[in-house]
Amino acid sequence: MNDKENVLLIGPPNVGKSVTFNNLTGSNISIANYVGTTVEFTVGEIIFDDYNVNLIDVPGTYTLEATNEAEKIAVEMLQGHDFKHKKFEHCHDQKDVDANLRKKPAAVISVIDAYNLESSLYLLFQVLQYNIPTVAVLNRMDLIEEKGEKIDVEYLSYKLGIPVIPTVAVEKKGLNELKEILQTILAKAPSTETENIRDIDNSKIEESFWQKAEEIVSKAKFRPSVLKKSKREIWGERLVKPWPGLPLSILILGLVFALIVGLGMGLRQFLLLPLFREYIIPVISLGVEAIVAPGTFQNILIGEYGLFVKGLEWPFTLVMPYVISFYIAFSILEDSGYLPRLGSLLDGLLNKLGLPGSSIIPLLLGYGCGIPAIMATRSLNSYKERMIVTTLVCLGIPCVAQSGAFIALLGEESILALLLVFFFSLFVIFVTGFIIDKLLPGSRPYTIMEIPELLVPRSEVIFNKIWFRTKNYIYEGALPMIAIIGVAAFFYETGVMGIIGQLLSPLVVTWLHLPAEASTPLILGIFRRELAIVPLVEMDLTTLQLFTGAIVGLFYVPCVAIIATLAREFNLKFSVFILIITTTIAFLIGGAIARIGGLFF
Template sequence: MSETILLMGLPNVGKSALFNRLTGLNAQVANYGGTTVELASGTIALKQGDFNLIDVPGTYSLEASCDAERVAVDLLQAGKISSKGKLHCHSQGSIKGELQRPSAVLYVLDANNLVSSLYLLMQVLEYNLPTVVALNRNDLANEKGYQVDVKALEKEIGVPVVTTLAVKGTGVEELKEALGQISLKSKTSKKERAVKPPEWRRIEDLSQRIITRHGPTTTNFRQKLGGLLVKPWPGLPIAFLVICMILLAVVGLGMGLRQFVLLPFFNTFVFPHIENLVSNITQPGLLQNVLIGNYGFLIKGIEWPFALVLPYIISFYITLSLLEDSGYMPRLGVLFDGLFKRIGLQGTGIIPLLLGYGCAIPAILSTRALNQRKQRLIITTMICLAVPCISQTGAFISLLAAASVPVMIAVFALSFFSMIIVATIMNRLVKGPPPETLIEIPELLVPRLSSVMKKMWFSVKQFIRDGAFPMIAGVAIAALLYETGLMASLGQLMSPVVVGFLGLPPEAAVPLMLGILRRELTVLPLMEMDLTVLQLFVGASVALFYVPCIAVIASLFREFGFRLSIGILLLTTVGAFAVGGAIYQFASLIM
């Protein structure tokens, strides 16, 4: 195992951005605190050799008053991670279980939040590990009329300081050089001993000694806008406008990409060639039908993931990245906090919910940043039950936009009201104190195009790896079932529920089976079934509430254990059939 260097600092100071620059990896980066909820590790090449750099979730102190702080202390003391259940090790690094004593600490000091940042640094320095300080966000401090004097800081704390701008990658090479120059052999540590908190007055005096003021504080347009966006007027009307624009951007850009770029491309340049090739090398019959027939594995297996779902992955993650990097999401959380409280949630719960519209897994992980188990449980249940992931949303739009826009709106309205009902019920059922809001609102920043594009590209790669292949496998299963007649038998078997109770055609049993693999597979096969408007609504409603995919269940098990995973499975299965059946039965009575 290579030796480790800990990357530490307050929340939202640019640690993960620096981690990505130093290791070449893609840890989640956003402009709000609590983005890093897992210990990510990557390799950093220094003069002394390769080291394992661990991105430690941001903490305000080392007083072990919460799980994140306990993990940070454990890592500094280099024993086992004792705080189980909240913070887990990321799969890409070798940091599971027993940890060896770190060789050094790379501390990210936030020039924009100097006093709190120095407070934590003083606690880190008490561990007597070789330390290098990356002085980050000096540009924001500059806007506030002061700058940190690097020489004075070095003199005060006695460790090397390098000025960086993590989002741009400035100072990264100098940082590596500084790490290369220090002796990465640990001195004696203060194991198993609580670090005494420094006095705030002493830290504030220190901060005054290391800054140079160069003029009065001026407020630029970005700061003024940041201030306005958090006020009910004009913040709330702007928030509604922003939400409408998000919907328009995701749906509009996605549909545009699908309709004018990807579908024409595949229909003109890909599918005819595949059909010709398969027709030339196979005889009409089972194999040819499995490959290019109604559920043709080589046609639908490409069309569904890459022409119908991928456009929405692209449009959603561009929009989400803009929201994340600008620092607007916590503002939305604050504006809607009062409304959220009425259903037992805190406003910052909007962040995992919005992430859930992308994919449930990162959304569930991000609930770790919420400090109450009750909050985590409510939001996780809402996500699993009624928040369609972007693949499923793409499938809904593909299925419903052309057939019936009112049904499409009704499905999303059903999702919205279900979330409110679920949260209200769970708020009464789950015990726990009411949420108490206390968050720092980050600076409003202009998102960097390169960062937005990088995140989008990373999401596309992740979709191809984790989403497209299971979807292709699902299409292959559907093709085999359809062509061998097993689909009809399965439809017959499930006919009392699918036909009798839900009013769907017998073959709709297949998407219900495939849906366990990927959520969008409960929707996409319905496109091939020539359904009535009522059947579309019933099918889409069942799909909306139906079980989360296998990967989500695994995530639930890891985060909350067996009971909740089974509970969610039961709730989603029963809920899906109950809602779908109720809609059909009610419509049958009045029609």
């Protein structure tokens, strides 16, 4: 295993690189952090008849000009910087893959986009400067054929001087030919262990690369006959224009919100709640009562905050239905190619916050989970942009579990109050972003976005995404939540929770106008953000109190996992700042709402 060659998989984001990687490697993959950074890359094995090689999925990048962290790492991998003997940080239920990575790659697979061929060729030309044996994967050929266009693959291969394999990654077309060509390249490749790689100055060749790409595309890509634009092409263009793009975006986001709330409430009321309350929890309770004598320990397991009662009910019947409905909606938006169009539409608005339109992706990811949203800021062009997006995600963007808790808390009581929570979130995000942009030094952003083809989402792709993300919620969301509820049950049954409630009483009762028992979710929310809201569902509160609690929960401290991510991605000082600012804003706004609302209700 230690003698395996390494092959780099390089390409722009959203061109089928990850699908190609999965097709080549199967399930035997591992994920690691690149040495000295927090950027993750994936390694898998390509299995040939008589030997295997390591396939390294390089972070997606449009250029090798090293303007952000992902681009810098792509360059270092091509240059053969030593990341030997570095251990993998974690694996997702797969076997460990050999981490003894050699210095210089034996070959490169460059994924180029048939639909946006010119920009992909620009990246490929930069890759070829490193004199590493390369094969090009010309993916998304189905979109070209659908448009009635053709690409002369033989001419393209001749002009590039490397093999070019036409593929449709989602259908595994071209996969076998790719493996055969790669095997041939590896068999002919000279030893790369001692070769030196000359320093590449991309700034001197940028213009010539674009000219060369334009010239090749003008001859390689053609339309045999004049055809009318398809309806998808027409609507793809309309959706990036203010009219009718902006009103349609409001309609689409409204439908998404309705889908998340309606489907989530349906799953909760008609499937998950009856399943757990009528079957799973009663059976477990009977088993505990038969084994454990009445008393404190039994109450910890099946009492008011019981590990096997609230520990199952809250994660799986209150939160998970909305996690599923959110990821159904988000996956459809993601797979259809609508999200970059939304970013293009909102570019002017986001510029007022010191952000480019492309920042819409990490901002929307925050509604799923704050951790991948923060990590996605690595693709932004400046440290200032990363700081702004990260602050907004931590302060005012509720993750999917929080959003589910809001819907469970207010959905049946008052849809208006529920909508106000999300509108209030957007208002604070805009004001905060505007202020931070003024305070932090740095220039106004410029937007470079590649708008992909508008696609009809594929059911199998949507299902796989939902399945993977739901499993991820269970492992990283539900299981930690169960553990925290178990700790809360212990504190509650031993009287510790009551003592803490008395200490927090002036803040909770006097300032927020909530009952003393509302101190419990404030304690739990430190560990899991949604737990600052979920326990309120069980309390007999007025609509104003529910709204106050929701607002406090919205701006309350990020969970421990996010604080750890902040310290890793930025520094400890920044994570402490986020803790202070979120807590302060949560209680200031919560108290103000309690008092102002008390004047009218």
